[in-house]
Amino acid sequence: MKTEGFRLRNYLIILTLFLTCLSGSQLTFSQGWYDTAWPFRRAIPVTNSAGAELTEFQVLVTLNESNFNFSEALSDGSDIRVTAVDGQTLIPFWIESWDQANALASVWVRIPSLPTSGITIYIYYGNPSPSVSPGEPVETPPAGPFIRDLSNPIVPAGDPGAGASLLAENIVYDPVTGHYWMAFANYRSGSYGVGLVWSDDPTDASSWNWHGNIYTQATNGSFAPHILFENGLWYVFFAIRPDIVYITCPTINGTYSAPTTVLSPTETWETYRVDEPYVFRRNDGTWILIYMGDAGSVTEQIGYATAANLTGPYTKYSGNPCLPFGPAGSYDAGTVADPWVYEFNGVYYIGYTVSSTKSSPWSTACATTTDWQTFTRIGVIFPVASSGWDSNNSFRGAVTRIGDNYVFSYTGDSYRMGIALQPVYQSAPDVINNPDAVFEFFDGFDTGIDPDLMKWTFTSGNPDTHTSISDGLLTMTATGNTTGTYVRLDGRVSVGPGYVGETRGRHPDQGTNNMIIEVGFAASGFTNTIRLVDDFPSVTNWQRQTITGGLTDGVLDMAQPADQNWHIFRIFRNSDGTAGFQVDNTPTETATTNVPVVSMPQFLMSFGNTNDFIVDWTRIRKWVGSDPVATIGSEEHHTTVWTGLISNDWNDPGNWTAGVPGTGSVISVPGGTNPTIYNGNLAIGPFSEMLLEPGGSVSVTGDLNSNGIVSIGSTLASSGSLIVNGTVTGNITYNRQLQPGDNSAADWHLAAPPVTSNSDANTGKITTLYQWSEPAGIWTTTGITSAVAGRGYNIRQETGSDGVISFTGPLADGDVTVDASSPYADAVGPDVGYFDRTYAAGRSLENPGGKGWNLLGNPYPSAINASAFISANYSATPALSQFDPNYVALYLFDGTARNYYYVAQSTGWPSGNELSETHIQAGQGFFVLAMNDNSAFTFTRAMQEHSTATPMLKSGKDDNRWPGLQLKAKHPGGEVVTTVVYNGSMTAGVDPGYDIGLFKSGQDLEIYTSLALKDNGINYTRQALPLSGADTLVIPVGIDFKDGGEVTFSAVTVPVDGRRFWLEDRVSGTFTELGLKSCTVNLPADTYGTGRFFIIASTNTPTAIERPVTESEELRIWASGGQVIIKGTVGRSALCEMFDMQGRKMLEQGLSDGELNTVEMPVGLHGVIVVKVTDGTKLISRKIILP
Secondary structure (H helix, E strand, O other), X not given: OOOOOOOOOOHHHHHHHHHXXXXXXXXXXXXXXXXXXXXXXEEEEEEXXXXXXXXXXXXXXXXXXXXXXXXXXXXXXXXXXXXXXXXXXEOOEEEEEEEOOOOEEEEEXXXXXXXXXXXXXXXXXXXXXXXXXXXXXXXXXXXOOXXXXXXXXXXXXXXXXXXXXXXXXXXXXEOOOOEEEEEEEEOOOOOXXXXXXXXXXXXXXXXXXXXXXEEEOOOOOOEEEEEEEEOOEEEEEEEEOOEEEEEEEOOOXXXXXXXXXXXOOOOHHHOOEEEEEEEEEOOOOOEEEEEEEEOOOOOEEEEEEEEOOOOOOOEEOOOOOOEOOOOOOOOOOOEXXXXXXEEEOOEEEEEEEEEOOOOOOEEEEEEEEOOOOOOEEEEEEEOOOOOOOOOOEOEEEEEEEEOOEXXXXXXXXXXXXXXXXXXXXXXXXXXXXXXXXXXXXXXXXXXXXXXXXXXXXXXXXXXXXXXXXXXXXXXXXXXXXXXXXXXXXXXXXXXXXXXXXXXXXXXXXXOOOOOEEEEEEEOHHHOOEEEEEOOOOOOOEEEEEEEEOOEEOOOEEEEEEOOOOOEEEEEEEOOOOOEEEEEOXXXXXXXXXXXXXXXXXXXXXXXXXXXXXXXXXXEEEEOOOOOOEEOOOOEEEOEEEEOOOOOOEOOOHHHEOOOOOOOOOEEEEOOOOOOEEEOOOEEEOOOOEEEEOOOOEEEEOOOEEEOOEEEEOEOOOOEOEEEEOOOEEOEEEXXXXXXXOOOOOOOOEEEOOOOOEOOOOOOOOEEEEEEEXXXXXXXXEEOHHHOEOOEOEEEEEOOOOOOEEEEEEEOOOOOEEEEOOOOEOOOOOOOOOHHHOOEOOOOOOOOOOOOOEEEEEOOOOOEEEHHHHHHHHOOOOHHHOOEOOOOOOEEEEEOOOXXXXXXXXXXXXXXXXXXXXXXXXXXXXXXXXXXXXXXXXXXXXXXXXXXXOOOOOOOEOOOOOOOEEEEEEEEOOEEEEXXXXXXXXXXXXXXXXXXXXXXXXXXOEXXXXXXXXXXXXOOEEEEEEOOOOHHHOEEEEEEEEOOOEEEEEEEEEEXXXXXXXXXXXXXXXXXXXXXXXOEEEEEOOOEOOOOOEEEEEEOOOOOOOOOOOOHHHHOEEEEEOOEEEEEEEEOOOXXXXXXXXXXXXXXXXXXXXXXXXXXXXXXXXXXXXXXXXXXXXXXXXXXXXXX
């Protein structure tokens, strides 16, 4: 069996310390999830039918294709973790088998507490790179394992006896001499007594020096000294049979006093002698003298006495012996002696010498107490060595903490002294896939070439001759000169009823009489035994036997024939005194008589010369007559939601509902929260989903590496936002919300993919995707998977579409430059007329195409700052500018209102209630008017900003408005606006980026202004004027309203230097104070241009306002809605003629006497025409473009 060996003998002690000592950050994670690096978990309810609470109980969890998704776990199951009911605290587990190909696995789990009502544990999986990081080392008690010093045994320098016949006792430090001193009992003939050796490095067995006896006695005795310092004196307590005495000296290496008796035998259990004292002061100030008592015939047990003073008088504990013999066959059934004590965090660890008999081999065991009334045996903590000078005895001495080591001075064979060490600070025992942490006893024989002597003892045979380990299998070979030879291994863990032993093995020599294998539990000598065997003479079946105190029903046949195949042998004892035997999954056979109840170790045996027994693994686990049942719950995917309650730091757990996301988590970043910033490179694993909900935003300062799902949502009112400063690998999906397809306003929306290439076909959602061809001046159809970043598209939806159009693909992780076209080849300032410009090759007045209008789009999954985009692409130097100077703006189409809005340099006034004035949202398309045919508009990553409330044509109000007004004209078909603002840096001429030309949207009514000082022929949707002389500027308001009808004017105003705004109607002769009042007029059909309405800034109601100087005296001629409009006074005999560019007359019409004349154009006529108006002797010609 290939497993990772676990060599810490006292696992439960150390694990308990770690669970209580380690900080929460080491063993637990916030919000009930073990570790967010593990994306998946399943609840495992475990039932308990035993009728009582079970503790530290092993439970088998079986996984299969019906209850577990093996594709989400690693192929070897190395990402599996198991936690307690809190979902956080790791508990021990071991993967017995893992077969991903066939979707089968068996996992054993040790549950700390299993109530009668049952409990739920959790299994975690899905971490692609699991690691086992040891926790910070914590202080542990001296409960083993101890590592023998390689320089053992001690041969003190200067010792005439070369280290022989000395029994080690405790070590102390003397600040006067600056040395460490160790007391010993001298068993040398002629120098019996108590002595000292010293060292400056007590952890090194070769560093000790001889001092000699400090007390000498003519005859031998136990002595067993213990030295300590108190109130200026060194005290040495030791035994002069039958009493315990002490001697004193003010210096450790001086002349000691004569012995004084301090304790004598008085109780039945100690009538022969009291011996082997160890004296210390308990935490409550009471002095404790713990000792060995003997009633004769070597009946050594341990008791203690208490006193208020070190020298007594001592009162013996009424419950003595406090550590009596263990049960028959146990490790301390025959010897309990040589006590020493170490206090650790209120728990007293009592080390003592043990043997299952009254003689050697002697080992060292440990028991604990907190109240000195109840004593709990831990077991053997320092067994005899597998070979060498201490292979028969490793006992008698004491533990002293020196620095960060527990130094155990002990006694080996031939009464020689040695040193063994245990680090005080140790890392947590591994609970991950560790059978030693799960079972009471386990060996998978995966390490070494011989059995681990920390786990086994050889009752018969030896590792050099009789055992070998290879490829995870133990082979036990009985070799000798007779057929009765055998090799037997006894485990170092003894258990009583309530446990089952299980061994997987095979007997390749089965079928030959007296070639026998045995497995089970047995005391030394088989006086108490429960075992399963084969091949007793003339037997072909497996056999079973129970023995208690030498009484047995004999070896009984089982139902299943024995063979040479692999089998699992299972033997258990119940608390009712019965026992069970089972081979594989055959029916259990029960024994009810002669079942021993004492604690016994598990054993393995191969009997018969050359007989082999091959063992894969063996274990002991708890048993209550049946096993708890574990069922597998449904899968949970770790989901955590950003709150941003603490800060914008992604890695602060307090900012998430369920802890910092792992690489496999489901991550939700909702709207209404602070933007989250991930400092570094963010990885989205294959099982991870990151959803940026509308209004949620994430910034990544490094790279984004996505192998999972990154999805950004939007509504009509807001959008999610993602900004990545580094490179991006993997795809994202941006969901652009439009009006649903069954809405009458659901078609004709300008959208843009925030991905470099789109793979989402949006099947069933899009009727047609149009792209604008500026050279041809027409819409053409294309596929949405052909859409590219930086371009805008016109989307028409299917009737049943939900309005969510998805773009999926890689992000643009650099700047994006989009070529633009125009009919013009030159670069001009704002005052140059369009008919005076130079055309690009293939373009002309007759072939203007789209007149330079290009459809672009935000290429990023966040908003861009419109001002930054304009600044990057407009220059006052015409040759460097990409924008036409009269249209330095981004024009967006509202498919609902069928209206175009603009975003330009900010004045605090959005162009409509449905628009941000400062940002262009992700997924948004817009038109720009290019300077010339060589224009190229650049988007930079620096333009990206989180402006999640920047909607798709929803309000992004800015209260920092310039003085001015927004004039609204409401009519039966809707509402349109025009804006006039004032600022000290503006002029009365054209201010590019602030004076914004009108992009006609095809509405029934258009409203605009013309330049206040001199009309340049351009209608402005926003006009910027200087503060100086504001009251002298009269701004013409233009209205194009073919059908005519009722129009209501109103305005939102910010006074300019205390001056209010008025709307003059020169037809009615009225002035309306805008901002306070509205006015309603009925306009006649074919209302076009300026001349009737004017905006005036004035402190009081304007009077006698002079008409501004405009081009009206020379007539203003323009095209609108299939008509040519001629504005200005003409006589009754005036004539209008129209010619194409080849001089051919296309139309002639007389004009009426008045201010306004309109000429209907033939259907389908477009391009450049020349309009000639003759009025008496006055002749005026204009070139106009028919769209």
